[in-house]
Amino acid sequence: MNAAHQEFDEIDRQAAQWVDRMNRPLHDAEVAAEFDRWIMDDPRHVESYARFQALWQSGSLYHALQAGEEGPEDCGTAAEPAANRAPQAWKQFAAFAGAALCLVGLVSLGARALVSESRYVAAQGATRAVALADGSKVRLSGGTRMSVRMTPWSREVSLQQGEAFFDVAHEKLRTFSVNTGNSSVTVLGTAFDIDLVDHETRVVRVYRGLVSVDAGAGRQWRLPAGSGIEVGGGRVRSLGEVRGDHPGWIDGWFDADDTSVQQLVRRINRGSRLPVVLADPGLGDLLVTGRFQTSDAEMVLEAVAAIHDLQWRKEPARYVLSR
Incomplete structure (x- = not known):
C-alpha cells in the first residue's frame, strides 16, 4: 500500500472514530473544541467525516452492522491483529465501516458542498x-x-x-x-x-x-x-415568569416589566409604519410595566402619556412623545 493510500485510510479511520464519539448523547466543550480543530485542519477531514456521518444516519447502518457481526465483506482490506482491536463499541462501528466503505467509493463530495x-x-x-x-x-x-x-x-x-x-x-x-x-x-x-x-x-x-x-x-x-x-x-x-409557548410580539403585544420607555419605543418602531421619536432623550429612561399592544402605536403612546403625564402628537412622517 503506498503512502497516499495509507494517509487516506488513516483519515477515514479518524473520521469514523469522530462519528462514533459525536453521536453519543453527551460530549463536553473540550471534546467539541478538539473536534473543531480536527475537522478544520484539512478539507479531506470534512469530506471523510460527512461520508461516514451520512452512512451512520442511512438505512444501510443496521444491515451493515449485521454483516459486520458475521464478518465484514471483502473490500480489499486486511483484518487487524487481535492485539490491535478497539473496544467492543468501536469494533461494531469498524465492522459497519468496513462493509459501508464499499459504498463510499461512489460518493465524492467537496467541502464547500457540505x-x-x-x-x-x-x-x-x-x-x-x-x-x-x-x-x-x-x-x-x-x-x-x-x-x-x-x-x-x-x-x-x-x-x-x-x-x-x-x-x-x-x-x-x-x-x-x-x-x-x-x-x-x-x-x-x-x-x-x-x-x-x-x-x-x-x-x-x-x-x-x-x-x-x-x-x-x-x-x-x-x-x-x-x-x-x-x-x-x-x-x-x-425576568418575571415567562408564560405561553411563544413571545407576545408575534401577536402584536409586549409585556413590559420595569422596562425603559426607550426599549418600548424600539419595540413599537419594529412594527409601526411611522417611527416614534422622543422630543427629550431623557424620556427614554422612564420605566413602564404592563401589557402593551405594540401593533397599535397610538394606543401605546396614549398609555405611556397617561402613566408619566406626557404628551404625544402625530406628524406626517413620525410620532413625537414629549413632556
Whole structure:
C-alpha cells in the first residue's frame, strides 16, 4: 500500500472514530473544541467525516452492522491483529465501516458542498417566518437581520439586529447556537426568544426546553422553560415568569416589566409604519410595566402619556412623545 493510500485510510479511520464519539448523547466543550480543530485542519477531514456521518444516519447502518457481526465483506482490506482491536463499541462501528466503505467509493463530495450559508432580513414594520434546512423554525421581528451557517457538525446563527423567536429541531449530534456579538445561546432542541435591545443589552426568554447563555468572562447561566434573563453593561437581571409557548410580539403585544420607555419605543418602531421619536432623550429612561399592544402605536403612546403625564402628537412622517 503506498503512502497516499495509507494517509487516506488513516483519515477515514479518524473520521469514523469522530462519528462514533459525536453521536453519543453527551460530549463536553473540550471534546467539541478538539473536534473543531480536527475537522478544520484539512478539507479531506470534512469530506471523510460527512461520508461516514451520512452512512451512520442511512438505512444501510443496521444491515451493515449485521454483516459486520458475521464478518465484514471483502473490500480489499486486511483484518487487524487481535492485539490491535478497539473496544467492543468501536469494533461494531469498524465492522459497519468496513462493509459501508464499499459504498463510499461512489460518493465524492467537496467541502464547500457540505456547508450552507444563508442571510435573512425582515423589513421594517413586518415580521418574517423562516424555515431552516434542519427543520428549525424562526420568526423575525421587523428590522431583524440574521445569518445562518449549517455544516454536518454544527448549526450556527448570527443575530446582528432585532429580535427572533427560535423553535429548534432536536438533534443528538449538532447543537444549535446563536451568537449576538457579546453573548451566545446554545441548545439542542427548544424554543426561545432573543431580543437585541441595544448595542450591549440582550434579553433571552425560554418557552420550552433548556438553554445555556454565555456572556463571556466566565458568566454563564442555564435557563429552563418559563424563565428569562437580561444581560448588558455588566448588569444581569432575572425576568418575571415567562408564560405561553411563544413571545407576545408575534401577536402584536409586549409585556413590559420595569422596562425603559426607550426599549418600548424600539419595540413599537419594529412594527409601526411611522417611527416614534422622543422630543427629550431623557424620556427614554422612564420605566413602564404592563401589557402593551405594540401593533397599535397610538394606543401605546396614549398609555405611556397617561402613566408619566406626557404628551404625544402625530406628524406626517413620525410620532413625537414629549413632556
